[in-house]
Amino acid sequence: MKISKKIFWSVALITGMWCVDVVAEIPQHVEVDDQDTLGIAAVADEIALEAMPEIEEIGTQPSIDSELLKERFSKLEKSIPLRYHEASHEFVEFFIYKRSSFTRSMMERKALFFPMFEKLLKEHGLPEELKYLSMIESGLNPRIISRAKAGGLWQFMPATGREFGLKQDGYVDERFDPVKSTEAACKYLKQLYRIFGDWEMALASYNTGPGNVKRAMRRSGGTTFWTIYNSLPRETRSYVPQFVAINYMMNYGNDHGVFPENLEFVIPSDTIQLNGAIDLVAFCRHSGVDLEVLNKLNPQLVKTSLPASTRNFILKVPSMHYTYLKNNRVAIMDSCSGKMGATDGMIAQVGSVDVLSTRQTTDAQGNTYQTITKLITQKSTHRVRRGETLSVIARRYGVGVSELKKWNHMRGSTIRTGQALVYHRQVKEVEKVKVVAAAENKAVKTEPVAAVDEPTVEVATVAETTTTTKLVNKKLTHLVRSGENLGSISTKYNVSVSDLKKWNKLRRSLILKGQKLIVYTQVREQVAATKVEKEGAKAANRSQQYYTVQRGDTLWTISQRYGLQVEILKKTNNIEGNAIKPGQKLLISG
DSSP, rough: OOOOHHHHHHHHHTTTOSSSEEOOOOOOTTTTSSTTTTOOTTTTOOOOHHOOOOOOOOOOSSOHHHHHHHEEEEEESSSOOOOOOHHHHHHHHIIIIHHHHHHHHHHHHHHHHHHHHHHHHTTTTTOOGGGHHHHHHTTTTOEEEEEOOOBBTTTTTTHHHHTTTOOOOBBBBBBGOOOHHHHHHHHHHHHHHHSSOOHHHHHHHHHHHHHHHHHHHHHHHHSSSSSSGGGGGHHHHHHHHHHHHHHHHHGGGGGOOOSSEEEEOOEEEEEEEOOEEEHHHHHHHHHOHHHHHHHOTTTTOSEEOOTTTTTEEEEEEHHHHHHHHHHHHHHHHHSSSSSOOGGSSSSSTTTEEEEEEEEEEOTTTTTTTEEEEEEEEEEEEEEETTTOOOOHHHHHTTHHHHHHHHHTOOSSSSOOOOEEEEEEEEEEEEEEEEEEEOTSSSSSEEEEEEEOOHHHHHHHOOOOSEEEEEEEEEHHHHHHTTTOHHHHHHHHOOOHHHHHHHTTTTSSSOOOOOOEEEEEEEEEEEEEEOHHHHHHHHHHHOOOOOOOTTTTOOHHHHHEEEEEOHHHHHHHTTOOOSSTTTTTTEEEEE
């Protein structure tokens, strides 16, 4: 006896008869022991494939003419059969009327992945139309996790993912890597096609497994999808019709009034190779890369850091930041390694505010000013308007959905018209500080135009003595002890890991107990000064300015503050490497 559509939907809603369970959920096999700043599965519930009903009949009065669909299916058919069936017809209407929002989002997101899908499918000799399968599997969300723990664009179970070479640990899950997971899906689909020699059967087995398909064949005696249809699990019966329907909608959706609104495109990117521990939040702060963008480019990252064991990890970065990263790679990587001291930061800190740059200028009256550009965090409120979602609001203010939820103590994604949402964003603020020179032999004082804590700058003179103090580079030898590593040794001597490697011609970070390491460090020495030298030093130092290094300073931030080049600053002060320490005096003028 046939069940009317109205009765079926009533029963389905009450009993929760859904064929696909897709939720934003952290996989159990991934060890997530800190806050997930990158936002794994943060937006999954917003763009995930909504649960599909197990509809198998179209009713007595379909909205779309069946002959039209048959004609268009035949035009679209290439390597994979697109047979007309009542279930396929029903899913076409479902994607038009019931889930037009999902269809629209697939139209908007397909440009992110389809070029890559098409390239890899062609390389593997597979039908191009298989690209539509990921829409049914994941809603084109590379970070989606199902209740069954299947993850990524192609919804690999953990064991199946490992079988096809997808690495999974507490830091990286390659099931979320669009390219690697697509490679794995191509291999799996090719394997399934070899087993059955039929694409409809291969698709069914991708959903339910080849074992279940073979059992259905034995029970029914059939050898094709439609002859074993009634012996398959209900979810799998709907799977192939859904694939046919979404293929149709991506080609003829506009004819039914479904259009994309906010098209998404691939972010132009380049790659850098990482080895060793790295703090990704610090990396973003020092390089200027937006954390949300880094997340989109590298969805396989499940934490905001990489461990010391990391080897040859390929990180995608926005192309617009690549030149800066390339030119400042050593300083940025040292700052983000997690083992370096505060002297390796690329951005200075004034209180809790990031100082991006400082510039010293002199006006017509001879007054000297320092212009300080800071990055400050502002807290604002957004009033929700009709039709807005968390994703729309997040994009508007350039923040992440996960951050919006955190700031507003939200668990779900439901918001109401008129609701006030708190959001934070960083803005640049420029302050000006007037520098006033005091009498000779006294420290230069700053007269703030806007309140800012500026480090002390000293005007130095040479005393009438027979000796003078100089900073001298000394070559030392360090004998590696049990438990020591390059990070701890670099901290001990206040040098960088990269310099330690360079001085000792090390390619890797591995060192052994008893190994001798060369270390160059600066020490103060008393040296004799002739009368001519003393007189010359007196005259020279009347116009010389020295800067006292503060905690958190680097050569780069000091050079930016006084408009100097790092190499000139190093040469003037006889510095090898990049290491400086708090309290150290640097000659900055004269």
